[in-house]
Amino acid sequence: MKNKFVKVSAALTAFLMICAGTSCGKVDQKKDDKKVVVSGTEDSEKNNASDHSDADSTTDNSDKTTDPSENQTGTVPGTTDKKGHTASGSDKPVSGQPSGTVPNGSSGTGNSRNGSQITDISLTFYEVTLPIGGSKMPIVTMLPADAPDKGEIWTSSDESVAIVDAYGNITGVGEGNCTVTVASSANPEVKANVNVKVETAPDVPVADGVTYIDGILIANKTYALPASYNPGGLTGECSAAFQQLVNGAAADNINIYLSSGFRSYDYQAQIYNNYVAMDGQANADTYSARPGHSEHQTGLAIDCNIIDDSFTGTPEAIWLENHCHEYGFIIRYPKSKESITGYKYEPWHIRYLGVEKAKAVHDSGLCLEEYLNITSQYNY
Numbered sequence: 001m002k003n004k005f006v007k008v009s010a011a012l013t014a015f016l017m018i019c020a021g022t023s024c025g026k027v028d029q030k031k032d033d034k035k036v037v038v039s040g041t042e043d044s045e046k047n048n049a050s051d052h053s054d055a056d057s058t059t060d061n062s063d064k065t066t067d068p069s070e071n072q073t074g075t076v077p078g079t080t081d082k083k084g085h086t087a088s089g090s091d092k093p094v095s096g097q098p099s100g101t102v103p104n105g106s107s108g109t110g111n112s113r114n115g116s117q118i119t120d121i122s123l124t125f126y127e128v129t130l131p132i133g134g135s136k137m138p139i140v141t142m143l144p145a146d147a148p149d150k151g152e153i154w155t156s157s158d159e160s161v162a163i164v165d166a167y168g169n170i171t172g173v174g175e176g177n178c179t180v181t182v183a184s185s186a187n188p189e190v191k192a193n194v195n196v197k198v199e200t201a202p203d204v205p206v207a208d209g210v211t212y213i214d215g216i217l218i219a220n221k222t223y224a225l226p227a228s229y230n231p232g233g234l235t236g237e238c239s240a241a242f243q244q245l246v247n248g249a250a251a252d253n254i255n256i257y258l259s260s261g262f263r264s265y266d267y268q269a270q271i272y273n274n275y276v277a278m279d280g281q282a283n284a285d286t287y288s289a290r291p292g293h294s295e296h297q298t299g300l301a302i303d304c305n306i307i308d309d310s311f312t313g314t315p316e317a318i319w320l321e322n323h324c325h326e327y328g329f330i331i332r333y334p335k336s337k338e339s340i341t342g343y344k345y346e347p348w349h350i351r352y353l354g355v356e357k358a359k360a361v362h363d364s365g366l367c368l369e370e371y372l373n374i375t376s377q378y379n380y
């Protein structure tokens with residue numbers, strides 16, 4: 001995670017980033033008004049004023065975005081205008097880490113002062129139903145407002161059902177119910193709970209205008225999905241396979257987690273249009289998918305862990321490269337295939353094909369477009 005969260009009395013702003021090929025998910029993270037650490041990213045600064053200009057250009061130009069539909073969170077009443085995530089799970093969150101503890105006073109401000117203790121925590125919702133791969137984040141208000149330490153500690157009672165990151169972004173992982181709790185780091189007895197229900201998304205819907213080639217659903221720059229194609233989340237088969245992958249990785253002491261899963265057509269349209277308005281279409285096309293062209297709309301694509309170039313070469317990225325096909329996934333945008341896939345190397349973006357097909361593609365050494373002998377180019 002590149003951002004650190006400081007409690008100070010500032011509102012947090014969520015910002016998201018989209019992974020390079022747009023194909024990828026976006027991630028939202030929150031950031032404090034006060035600048036804290038942040039590894040080399042400047043853009044997040046601009047978020048202060050307007051909640052959604054997200055940006056994060058740390059990597060390539062892939063991650064900038066503006067995202068109106070994203071939620072944000074704030075600890076100070078009135079400072080944040082809420083933007084709730086739609087529970088529809090149409091987009092993804094990022095979870096820098098499955099459960100988190102917000103570092104206290106990382107800014108050093110107000111840290112060890114004696115002041116009012118947190119006596120109450122309220123949330124914008126206390127119940128949520130998510131599809132697997134869907135996310136939603138409540139806005140937190142800690143009282144009294146002048147308490148010096150508004151640090152939050154988020155935990156999930158069952159991470160096989162839902163995970164929560166250090167900022168309270170809750171993501172459905174597997175079918176079931178669990179409780180996500182936020183506690184005051186300064187006064188841990190003060191807590192608030194969110195009852196989370198996670199449902200399996202329906203299987204891939206049959207819709208007119210969907211392209212299958214050799215039984216493989218295709219969404220790339222040549223082949224678009226219709227707006228009506230909406231599995232509502234990761235498909236059941238994909239999420240079950242991903243859980244197997246996570247378990248297999250854990251057995252090798254590798255921590256793989258879902259950062260971004262399903263994104264709806266409408267959500268992608270919103271993101272893409274914002275980029276175009278901000279940056280012009282030619283630029284936007286280099287890092288953001290046009291609506292209908294994002295593989296995240298299939299419910300079969302997942303961005304793992306850190307969605308930017310800093311993920312490249314990590315043990316987790318290497319593990320995915322070597323093992324994801326064993327669980328039915330491929331690295332969808334491999335190195336050196338940019339001119340064919342239409343997207344830069346994205347070691348975090350995996351696509352579910354089923355074990356047999358994934359192994360065949362992996363063993364061929366080809367990217368999916370080459371394997372199926374298809375193109376990935378906008379025709380309009």
Ligand SMILES: [Zn+2]
Pocket residue numbers: 019022023024025296301302303348349350
């Ligand atoms: Zn992706």
